Amino acid sequence: MHQLDRLLTIVVTATLTSAVWIVAGGTIMQQANFASGGEAPQSAANASRGVQQSDRQLAGRSVMAPARGATLVVPVVGKTAADLTDTFTQARGGGTRVHDAIDVMAAEGTPIIAAAPGRIEKLFTSKAGGLTIYVRSPDQRTIYYYAHLRNYAPGLREGQKVTAGQRLGSVGHTGNADPAGPHLHFAVLQTHPGARWSEPATAINPYPLLGGK
Numbered sequence: 001m002h003q004l005d006r007l008l009t010i011v012v013t014a015t016l017t018s019a020v021w022i023v024a025g026g027t028i029m030q031q032a033n034f035a036s037g038g039e040a041p042q043s044a045a046n047a048s049r050g051v052q053q054s055d056r057q058l059a060g061r062s063v064m065a066p067a068r069g070a071t072l073v074v075p076v077v078g079k080t081a082a083d084l085t086d087t088f089t090q091a092r093g094g095g096t097r098v099h100d101a102i103d104v105m106a107a108e109g110t111p112i113i114a115a116a117p118g119r120i121e122k123l124f125t126s127k128a129g130g131l132t133i134y135v136r137s138p139d140q141r142t143i144y145y146y147a148h149l150r151n152y153a154p155g156l157r158e159g160q161k162v163t164a165g166q167r168l169g170s171v172g173h174t175g176n177a178d179p180a181g182p183h184l185h186f187a188v189l190q191t192h193p194g195a196r197w198s199e200p201a202t203a204i205n206p207y208p209l210l211g212g213k
Helices: 002-035 044-060
Strands: 102-105 111-113 118-126 130-136 142-152 167-171 183-190 202-204
Touching (some): 130 167
Antiparallel strands (some): 111 167, 118 130, 142 183
C-alpha cells in the first residue's frame, strides 16, 4: 500500500507539472506572437470594443471599390447595382420637376460612403435635402451630392479629402424625405472648375455609373 500511494503521488505530481508547463508555454507563445507583429488575444469585451473601433475607422479609409462595369461605388453599404432603381427621369413636386437623381432605399442609420474620391466642398442643411454633402471631384468638374442624411460621420469637415468607399454619414429622412422610407438621394452634377457648389449644374444619371442596366 505504501508503494501504491507513492506511485499515485508521482503520477499526480507529473500531471499537474505538465499542465502548468502547457499553460505557461501557450502564454509565452502568445506574447512572442504579439511582440513579432501578430495580434494579441481578445476577450469578449475587447472584441466588442474592436467592432466599435472598426466602425469609427471606417471614416478614415477606403473600404469598397466599384463593381465590374461601374465607375462609381454604390454609396450605401450593403447595396449593389441589383438593388438600385433608375428614378432619374421620374417626376417630383407634383410633376413640376424631374428627379435628376436616384434614391437608394435603406434602413435608417445604414452607413453612407463616398461613391468616388474628391474633396468635401460643402456640408449644408436645406429644407428639401435636409443634411447634405457636396463632394467635388479632383478635376473640379463633377459634384457628387448626398442628401437626407441622418448624420455625418465623426470628424467630417469641409475641405477634407475623401476616398471612394470612405464613410460619410448615415441614411436618414431629413428634409422632405418620407420618414416611412429612409433613403439616400444621390446625384451627379457636371460643372466646371470655377463654379461654386451652389451654382446650377448639369445632372448626369448616376444609375449606369453605379452599374445599373
